[in-house]
Amino acid sequence: MCGQAARRMPACSSRAVSPAAKGEARVELKYKRILLKLSGEIFGGKERRGFDYGAINALAAQVRDAWTQKIQIGLVVGGGNIFRGTQSGQPGIDRVAADHMGMLATVINAICMQDALERIGVQTRLMSAIEMRAIAEPYIKRRADRHLEKGRVVIFAAGTGNPYFTTDTAAALRASEIGADVLIKATKVDGVYDKDPQQHADARRFDTLTFNEVLQRDLKVMDATAIAFCKDNGIPILVLNIERPENLVAALAGRPAGTLVH
Secondary structure, X not given: OOOHHHOOOOOOOOOOOOHHHOOOOOOOOOOOEEEEEEOHHHHOHHHXXXXXXXXXXXXXXXXXXXXXXXXXXXXXXXXXXXXXXXXXXXXXXXXXXXXXXXHHHHHHXXXXXXXXXXXXXXXXXXXEOOOOXXXXXXXOHHHHHHHHHOOOEEEEEOOOOOOOOOHHHHHHHHHHHHOOOEEEEEEOOOOEEOOOOOOOOOXXXXXXXXXXXXXXXXXXXXXXXXXXXXXXXXXXXXXXXXOOOOHHHHHXXXXXXXXXXX
């Protein structure tokens, strides 16, 4: 398992900057290589189901804004707008079969995001934990590193390739493997709360938390496996609201933009 020592610094000379991005101001960055986890529901917009191409294009624009700052970006996408493996509690479907269906849902979202990014001039590569060479490269850690060094956004699909593991755990795994400086979990809320802010008006948002506090309080940041994985590998988690257009670049510059778990 590769930790922080495996991180490579950016090699930016080979990157082609999109015409839309030329002339944009550079900001001083706190992070050089990130793993961005996008939930599937974000692809569905307000309905949280299916595809809202306005929302998808807005997501792609935020990724492009970060990319133009010479950030090395890995993406892990969920599939909850199409299917969730945890829906296997429904009669008539096995958990393993359901999880495989969920993995394929992430591949569909990954293709969608790749198309949205490339249409605005962002160089990408799609890598899948389940081999499907006609549409994606097989995931190979060294090849992923090389793509990142060349300035390509790497989209990791199909989770870990194994049932019983969430895409949160896949994000923690890929962040560890590529030596990411931070794992950014992009959500529809502006951080981590002590209780559901949509149901409790007195919910309190945390600016920072330790990994132990998250686990002890059972706060719904990511699943416990992903939290423990990031803790063991020294990768901080930043939870932010990706639906606010300025948040991602603000977070990369070290400005307040959510809850930091470290």
